[in-house]
Amino acid sequence: MTKIAAIIGGGVIGGGWAARFLLMGWDVRVFDPDPQAERKIGEVLDGARRALPMLYDTALPAEGQLSYHPTIAEAVEGAAWVQESVPERLDLKEKVFHEVVAHSSPDAVIGSSTSGYKPSELQDGLADPSRVVVTHPFNPVYLLPLVELVPSAKNPPEVIDRAKEILTGIGMYPLHVRKEIDAHIADRLLEAVWREGLWLVKDGVATTEELDDAIRYGFGLRWAQMGLFETYRIAGGEAGMAHFISQFGPALKWPWTKLMDVPELTDELVKTIADQSDAQSGSTSIRGLERRRDNNLVAMMRALRQQDQAAGALLNAHEAGLRQPLEDAVPLTSLRRVIPVDWTDYNGHMNEGRYGQIFSDAADAVMKHVGADEAYIAGGLSYFTVETKVAYLAETHAGERVRVDSRVLLGEGKKFKLFHEMKREADGEVMATCEQFMLHVSLETRRSCDPAPEVLARVEALAASHRET
Amino acid sequence: MTKIAAIIGGGVIGGGWAARFLLMGWDVRVFDPDPQAERKIGEVLDGARRALPMLYDTALPAEGQLSYHPTIAEAVEGAAWVQESVPERLDLKEKVFHEVVAHSSPDAVIGSSTSGYKPSELQDGLADPSRVVVTHPFNPVYLLPLVELVPSAKNPPEVIDRAKEILTGIGMYPLHVRKEIDAHIADRLLEAVWREGLWLVKDGVATTEELDDAIRYGFGLRWAQMGLFETYRIAGGEAGMAHFISQFGPALKWPWTKLMDVPELTDELVKTIADQSDAQSGSTSIRGLERRRDNNLVAMMRALRQQDQAAGALLNAHEAGLRQPLEDAVPLTSLRRVIPVDWTDYNGHMNEGRYGQIFSDAADAVMKHVGADEAYIAGGLSYFTVETKVAYLAETHAGERVRVDSRVLLGEGKKFKLFHEMKREADGEVMATCEQFMLHVSLETRRSCDPAPEVLARVEALAASHRET
Numbered sequence: 023m024t025k026i027a028a029i030i031g032g033g034v035i036g037g038g039w040a041a042r043f044l045l046m047g048w049d050v051r052v053f054d055p056d057p058q059a060e061r062k063i064g065e066v067l068d069g070a071r072r073a074l075p076m077l078y079d080t081a082l083p084a085e086g087q088l089s090y091h092p093t094i095a096e097a098v099e100g101a102a103w104v105q106e107s108v109p110e111r112l113d114l115k116e117k118v119f120h121e122v123v124a125h126s127s128p129d130a131v132i133g134s135s136t137s138g139y140k141p142s143e144l145q146d147g148l149a150d151p152s153r154v155v156v157t158h159p160f161n162p163v164y165l166l167p168l169v170e171l172v173p174s175a176k177n178p179p180e181v182i183d184r185a186k187e188i189l190t191g192i193g194m195y196p197l198h199v200r201k202e203i204d205a206h207i208a209d210r211l212l213e214a215v216w217r218e219g220l221w222l223v224k225d226g227v228a229t230t231e232e233l234d235d236a237i238r239y240g241f242g243l244r245w246a247q248m249g250l251f252e253t254y255r256i257a258g259g260e261a262g263m264a265h266f267i268s269q270f271g272p273a274l275k276w277p278w279t280k281l282m283d284v285p286e287l288t289d290e291l292v293k294t295i296a297d298q299s300d301a302q303s304g305s306t307s308i309r310g311l312e313r314r315r316d317n318n319l320v321a322m323m324r325a326l327r328q329q330d331q332a333a334g335a336l337l338n339a340h341e342a343g344l345r346q347p348l349e350d351a352v353p354l355t356s357l358r359r360v361i362p363v364d365w366t367d368y369n370g371h372m373n374e375g376r377y378g379q380i381f382s383d384a385a386d387a388v389m390k391h392v393g394a395d396e397a398y399i400a401g402g403l404s405y406f407t408v409e410t411k412v413a414y415l416a417e418t419h420a421g422e423r424v425r426v427d428s429r430v431l432l433g434e435g436k437k438f439k440l441f442h443e444m445k446r447e448a449d450g451e452v453m454a455t456c457e458q459f460m461l462h463v464s465l466e467t468r469r470s471c472d473p474a475p476e477v478l479a480r481v482e483a484l485a486a487s488h489r490e491t
Numbered sequence: 492m493t494k495i496a497a498i499i500g501g502g503v504i505g506g507g508w509a510a511r512f513l514l515m516g517w518d519v520r521v522f523d524p525d526p527q528a529e530r531k532i533g534e535v536l537d538g539a540r541r542a543l544p545m546l547y548d549t550a551l552p553a554e555g556q557l558s559y560h561p562t563i564a565e566a567v568e569g570a571a572w573v574q575e576s577v578p579e580r581l582d583l584k585e586k587v588f589h590e591v592v593a594h595s596s597p598d599a600v601i602g603s604s605t606s607g608y609k610p611s612e613l614q615d616g617l618a619d620p621s622r623v624v625v626t627h628p629f630n631p632v633y634l635l636p637l638v639e640l641v642p643s644a645k646n647p648p649e650v651i652d653r654a655k656e657i658l659t660g661i662g663m664y665p666l667h668v669r670k671e672i673d674a675h676i677a678d679r680l681l682e683a684v685w686r687e688g689l690w691l692v693k694d695g696v697a698t699t700e701e702l703d704d705a706i707r708y709g710f711g712l713r714w715a716q717m718g719l720f721e722t723y724r725i726a727g728g729e730a731g732m733a734h735f736i737s738q739f740g741p742a743l744k745w746p747w748t749k750l751m752d753v754p755e756l757t758d759e760l761v762k763t764i765a766d767q768s769d770a771q772s773g774s775t776s777i778r779g780l781e782r783r784r785d786n787n788l789v790a791m792m793r794a795l796r797q798q799d800q801a802a803g804a805l806l807n808a809h810e811a812g813l814r815q816p817l818e819d820a821v822p823l824t825s826l827r828r829v830i831p832v833d834w835t836d837y838n839g840h841m842n843e844g845r846y847g848q849i850f851s852d853a854a855d856a857v858m859k860h861v862g863a864d865e866a867y868i869a870g871g872l873s874y875f876t877v878e879t880k881v882a883y884l885a886e887t888h889a890g891e892r893v894r895v896d897s898r899v900l901l902g903e904g905k906k907f908k909l910f911h912e913m914k915r916e917a918d919g920e921v922m923a924t925c926e927q928f929m930l931h932v933s934l935e936t937r938r939s940c941d942p943a944p945e946v947l948a949r950v951e952a953l954a955a956s957h958r959e960t
Contacts, residue, residue, distance in 0.1 A: 034728065160709040161726055168709030195708045201696045208705040210691065214683035219719055222679065227670045234718025236677040238801045239664045240629040240637030242718060245711035247787035248780075249703025250688055255768050256780050257630055259503065263768040264761050292736050299724050299732040311717075311725050314800065318716035321798050325790035328833050331783065332707045364797050367851075374876050375848025382836075382843040407843050411880045417937070468886070 025049060025086065028101035028126070030094060030118055032059040035135050036107035037066030038163025040088065043103070045074050045164070046192040047083030052090050053097035060090060070164035072421055073316040076362035077165070077323055077337055079383060080345050081423070094118065095125040102127070103188055105157065107135040115144060123150050131185045133157030137209050140202040141174040151176045155185055158206055159194070162312075165319050167336050170206045171196040193340045195333075223298065224291050231302035246322065247332045321364040348391045352491040353427035356384040356391075356442070363420045372418040378410065381442045381456040384426040388440060392480040394473070403474060405438055405460040416446075416453040423447035433485030435478075436462040436470045494518060494555065497570035497595070499563060499587055501528040504604050505576035506535030507632025509557065512572070514543050514633070515661040516552030521559050522566035529559060539633035541890055542785040545831035546634070546792055546806055548852060549814050550892070563587065564594040571596070572657055574626065576604040584613060592619050600654045602626030606678050609671040611643040620645045624654055627675055628663070631781075634788050636805050639675045640665040662809045664802075692767065693760050700771035715791065716801045790833040817860045821960040822896035825853040825860075825911070832889045841887040847879065850911045850925040853895040857909060861949040863942070872943060874907055874929040885915075885922040892916035902954030904947075905931040905939045 027043040029036050032054040040050045040063055052063060067088075075082050091097040098104050104122050108114055115134065122132055132154045134144055145151030156172035169189055173182050182198070189196040199206050205213065222228045228236070244253045251263075258266030303311060326334025348354050357380065365376040389395070389405055398404070418424070424444055432439035442456040461470045472478065496512040498505050501523040509519045509532055521532065536557075544551050560566040567573050573591050577583055584603065591601055601623045603613055614620030625641035638658055642651050651667070658665040668675050674682065691697045697705070713722045720732075727735030772780060795803025817823050826849065834845040858864070858874055867873070887893070893913055901908035911925040930939045941947065 034726070160713075166709050166712060168705065170705070195704070197701060197704055197708070199697070199701075201694075203694075203696050207691060207697050207702065208709050210687050211684045211702075211706065212710055214687040215680045215719060218679050218683040222676060225670075225672075227672050228668070228676050230720035232666060232668075233676065233680075234720050235664070235666055236637065236639070237680065237714045237718040238716060239666070239805065240635050240677050241681055242711065242714035242716075243635060243788055243791060243802060244629075244784070245706050246715035246791060247707060247711075248784055249706040249711060250684060251699035251703050251764075251768055252772050252780065253784070254685075255772055256777060256784060257503070259777055264765040267761050267764060292733050295720075295736065296733040299720055303721050303724055308725060308728055311721065314798075315713070315717055315722070315725060317798050318795060318800050319712055321794035322712060322715060322791045325794035325833055326787060329783075329787050329790050331787050333712060336708065364794055373848060374851040374879065375844045375846070377844070378847035378881070379842060379844025406886075407883055409880070409882045410843065411878070412847070413878045414876055417875075 023102050024100055026051065026101045027103040027105065028053070028098040028122075030054075030097065030104065030106045030122065031108035031135075032056065032063045033107060034062075034066060034161060035159065035163060036105070037063040038070070038159065038161065039105045039107065039135070041067050041070030041074070041164040042192050042194070044086045044088055045070060045082055047086055048103075048192070049086040050088050051097045051099070051101060052088070053092075053094050054090075066164070069162070069312060069316060073162075073320055074164045075360040075423075076320045076420070077327075078341050078344065079359055080341055081358035081360070082344065094121040098122055098126040098130070100127065101130050104130055104132045105135065106133065110136065110138060112139060112143065115139070116147065119144060119148055119154060123148050123153070126153075128153075129184075131155065131181060131188065133185065135159060138205050140204065141172050142176070142202060145174060145176055152178055153181055155181065156199075156206065157185065157189065157196070158209075160208070162316065162319070165316060165323070167193065167195040167333055168208065169194045169196050170199050170208060172199040172202060172206055174202055190340070191343075193337070195336050220291070220295075223295055229302070230295060230298040234302070247326060317363045320362055324362060324364055348387060352488050353429045353443075354388060354391065355425055356387040356428040357424075357426040358447070359383075359424060361418055361420050361422045361424065366420050370419070372420075374412075374414070377412055377414065377418075377444070377454050377456070380424070380426060380444055381410065381412070381458060382407070384428055384442050385440060385458055385460065388428055388430075392484060393477045398474070398477065399465070402465045403471075403477075404463055404465055406463045407458060407460050409459045411457045413455045414453075415455070416451060418444075418453050424453065430481075430485045430488040431457070433481040436472055438462065438481060492571050493569055495520065495570045496572040496574065497522070497567040497591075499523075499566065499573065499575045499591065500577035500604075501525065501532045502576060503531075503535060503630060504628065504632060505574070506532040507539070507628065507630060508574045508576065508604070510536050510539030510543070510633040511661050511663070513555045513557055514539060514551055516555055517572075517661070518555040519557050520566045520568070520570065521557070522561075522563050523559075535633075538631070538781060538785060542631075542789055543633045544829040544892075545789045545889070546796075547810050547813065548828055549810055550827035550829070551813065563590040567591055567595040567599070569596065570599050573599055573601045574604065575602065579605065579607060581608060581612065584608070585616065588613060588617055588623060592617050592622070595622075597622075598653075600624065600650060600657065602654065604628060607674050609643070609673065610641050611645070611671060614643060614645050621647055622650055624650065625668075625675065626654065626658065626665070627678075629677070631785065631788070634785060634792070636662065636664040636802055637677065638663045638665050639668050639677060641668040641671060641675055643671055659809070660812075662806070664805050689760070689764075692764055698771070699764060699767040703771070716795060786832045789831055793831060793833055817856060821957050822898045822912070823857060823860065824894055825856040825897040826893075826895040827916070828852075828893060830887055830889050830891045830893065835889050839888065841889075843881075843883070846881055846883065846887075846913070846923050846925070849893070849895060849913060850879065850881070850927060851876070853897055853911050854909060854927055854929065857897055857899075861953060862946045867943070867946065868934070871934045872940075872946075873932055873934055875932045876927060876929050878928045880926045882924045883922075884924070885920060887913075887922050893922065899950075899954045899957040900926070902950040905941055907931065907950060 025048040027048050029040045029052045044050050141156045158170040160166045186196045326332050327337050367373040427443045429441045438460040440458045443452050444454045462473045464471045494517040496517050498509045498521045513519050610625045627639040629635045655665045795801050796806050836842040896912045898910045907929040909927045912921050913923045931942045933940045
C-alpha cells in the first residue's frame with residue numbers, strides 16, 4: 023500500500039488528520055480552497071509535532087511529505103486514504119464526494135469527518151458508494167485515539183477491514199458503529215451534557231467554570247479511564263449491574279432534568295456564556311489553552327500507558343508495532359525518543375530520575391537484543407541493575423529528541439556492564455552518561471545466577487565485538 | 492478544633508468519608524445499624540489505605556482512631572463534623588437529622604451525602620437547621636476531590652466557611668452550589684448521559700462496552716482535565732465561545748437525541764444491560780475493577796499534579812499544607828513517602844529512574860532546609876546535580892513506605908555533596924543509597940557560581956555538624 027493520504031478540507035479537524043498521517047510516516051496531499059489553509063494547517067501541525075511524539079517511548083517513523091493542491095482531482099491522486107472534513111452541509115459534502123469518487127483510486131478508502139450525517143446519506147447518488155464511510159474523529163485528532171467508523175449496508179466487509187487497519191496503523195481506535203444513527207454515539211452523549219449544561223447556565227444555577235469543575239474534579243476522572251457503565255458496575259458492588267439499575271433507575275423518573283426541552287439560544291444567553299467563559303479562561307489565549315490541554319492529555323495518557331489501561335493500552339499496542347530491532351553496530355543505538363512534558367521539574371529541565379529511566383529503557387533494549395526479552399523474563403530470568411553512575415552534562419528540555427548509544431564494557435557469567443551516552447539528535451552533543459552494572463537473577467529465588475546458555479553466548483559475543491572496536 | 496468526625500451510615504459512601512477523615516488524621520466515630528457495617532467499612536478502608544497515600548509525595552498525618560458506636564447520640568459526641576450517608580429516603584434522613592441535631596455540639600457542621608434532596612428539604616422541621624448542609628461526594632470518596640457543598644438561606648456564612656475549611660483540609664474541593672436544585676449539578680449532567688446511554692443500549696445501537704470506549708478513548712480524556720466549556724472554548728478557536736455556540740448551537744434542534752423521553756426499565760432491558768456488562772467486565776471481580784480504577788485514578792491524578800493542573804493542582808495545594816519542615820538531626824530525614832503504583836515497571840518493582848527521583852526529591856528538601864527554596868530559585872539561583880552514584884540493594888514495591896536519611900559529605904563554595912540512604916520504614920532496611928554531587932548555579936548564565944551568603948552559611952554549618960557526628 024502506498025502511504026499517501028488526501029485531506030479534503032483543512033481547519034482544526036482536517037489539520038489534525040493531516041498531522042496524524044504525516045507524523046506516522048504518510049505523505050499528505052491537501053485540497054482546501056481557503057487562502058488561509060496553509061497557515062491554519064501549519065498551526066495544527068506545530069501543536070501535533072510537539073505533542074504526539076511525546077506519547078511514545080520510541081521515535082516515530084520519519085515524517086511524510088506535505089503538499090497542497092489546487093483541485094480535488096489532483097489531491098486524491100494515488101491516495102490510499104481520502105478524508106473529507108468540509109463544513110457540515112450535505113449539499114457541499116455531496117459535491118465533494120462526487121469528485122473524490124470520480125478521481126480517486128478504486129481501492130482508496132474515503133472517510134468523512136461528519137459529526138451528524140449517516141453514511142447512507144453521504145453515499146446517496148454516488149457512482150461508487152462502497153468506499154465511502156463515516157470516520158468521525160475527536161479534537162485534538164492528533165492525540166485522541168477515538169474515531170467512530172460508521173459503515174452502511176453498501177460497504178463490503180473488506181472496505182471496513184481496510185479502514186480499521188489503516189486507522190489502527192496511525193494510532194487510532196476505530197469504534198465500529200454497527201447501526202447508522204444521526205450523530206453516531208459519542209456526540210449524542212456530548213449533546214446530552216451540553217443541553218443540560220446550557221440550562222444550568224441559563225437558570226443561573228452554575229457558571230461555565232463551576233460546571234467544568236463539577237466535571238474535572240469528579241466524574242470526568244472516572245470516565246477518562248473506564249467510561250460510564252463500568253464505573254456504575256463498580257458502584258453496584260458485588261450485587262452487580264442489575265442491582266445498580268434497580269437502585270438508581272427510579273431517579274430517572276424524578277424531576278432532575280430539563281432535557282425534555284431545549285433552551286433558546288437568545289443573544290442574552292450566548293452573551294452570558296461567553297462572558298462566563300471569559301472570566302474563567304480569558305487570561306489565557308486559545309493557543310495557551312491548547313498547549314495546556316495537550317500537555318495534560320499527554321501526561322494522563324502516559325499515566326494510563328504505565329497502567330496498560332484504557333487509552334494507554336492502545337498506545338502500548340501501537341508502539342509495539344513502531345519499535346525497530348537494534349542494528350548490530352558499535353556502539354549500539356539502544357534508544358531514540360522525544361522528552362515528554364511530564365518528565366520536567368520546576369527548574370524547567372528533565373528531572374534527574376528520568377535520566378535513570380532513559381538509561382534503564384536503553385538497558386532493556388540491549389537485554390532484548392541479547393535475547394533477554396519478555397518471554398525470557400516470563401520464564402523466570404532477568405537482569406537486575408545493581409549500581410549506576412550518572413553524569414549530568416547538559417540540561418535536557420521537553421520536546422528534545424535524544425538517542426542513547428550503548429557500549430558493552432563487560433559481559434561474562436552473571437555480570438553485564440554497560441556504558442550509555444545520551445545524545446541530542448540535533449547536534450550529537452553528549453547530554454549525560456551512565457555506567458550501569460547489572461547482575462543476572464532468577465526471579466524465583468531473587469538471587470543471582472548464570473544466564474541461559476543462548477543469552478550468555480550473545481552477551482559474550484557482543485562484549486567481544488565491543489572490546490575490539 | 493477537635494479533629495473528630497461522626498459517620499452516620501457506612502456503605503461505600505460513608506466508608507469513603509470515614510477513610511478520608513481517618514487518613515488525614517481525624518478520629519472517626521461510626522454509627523451504622525447494619526451488622527455488616529464493620530466489614531464493609533473495613534473493605535473500603537483497605538482500598539483507601541492503599542491508594543490515597545500514593546497521591547502524595549509526602550507522608551500523610553498519623554492515622555486517626557476508628558470506633559463504632561451503638562447510637563447516633565454516642566457517635567456524634569464531640570464531633571466537629573457529622574456526615575450522614577443513609578439510604579436515599581427523606582423520612583429516614585429526617586429521623587437521623589433530628590437525632591444528630593439534638594445530640595451534636597452546637598458548632599458541629601452536619602453534612603448530608605444526598606445526591607437528590609435539596610438542603611431546605613433536609614432542614615425542614617429541625618430545631619436547628621442552620622448547621623445542616625448538603626455535602627455530596629463522588630465515589631471513590633477517598634480519591635476524587637469533588638464535593639458539592641449546597642447550603643440554603645438558613646445556613647449562616649460562618650457555617651459555610653467552616654464547612655469549606657474542613658473539606659479543603661481533608662483534601663477535597665468544595666464546589667459551592669449557590670442555588671438549591673434537585674440533584675445539584677454533577678448528577679444532572681451524569682443523568683443526561685445515563686439516559687441517552689440507556690436508549691442507545693435499548694435500541695441496539697451500542698453495547699455498554701462500546702459506549703464506555705466512546706467515552707474513555709475520546710471526550711472522557713478531555714473532560715478529566717478541562718471539563719466541557721473550556722474544551723469547547725478551544726474548539727471555537729480565536730473567534731471565541733460565542734462563535735462556537737453559533738456554529739454548534741443549531742445541532743441542538745436536530746433529531747440527535749431521545750432525551751425527551753425515558754426508556755422503561757423493563758426486565759428485558761435490565762437483563763440486556765447486565766449481560767453486556769458481564770461480557771465487558773465479567774472476567775474481573777468488583778474488587779479487581781476497583782483496584783484497577785484506583786490505580787488509574789492515582790496515575791492520572793499524579794500526571795495532573797506534575798502539570799499542576801485540574802485535580803493535580805488541588806493535590807499540590809493540599810500537599811503544601813501537609814509537608815513538615817525537616818528536623819535538625821544527623822542524619823537529616825529528608826523524605827517520607829509511599830511508593831505509588833505508577834512507579835513500578837514490568838519486573839513488578841520500582842523502576843530504576845524512580846530511585847533517582849526519590850533522591851532528587853530528598854535533595855530538594857535539603858536545599859529548602861538550607862534556604863535554597865522556591866523564592867531563592869525564583870530569584871535566579873539554584874543547585875544542579877552533576878553526578879549521582881546509586882546502589883540498588885533491595886527491591887522496592889508499590890505501596891511500601893520509605894524514608895530517606897541524608898548526610899552532608901561536603902558543603903563549601905559552589906560544591907554540595909550528599910549521601911542518601913533510602914530505608915524501608917517498617918524495618919529500617921537500607922534499600923538503596925545515593926552519592927549526589929551538586930553545583931550551585933546561576934539560572935541566568937546557566938553557569939556555576941557561589942551561593943548567596945545566607946545559604947552558604949547554612950550549608951557550611953550543616954556540613955560542619957554532619958562532619959562532627
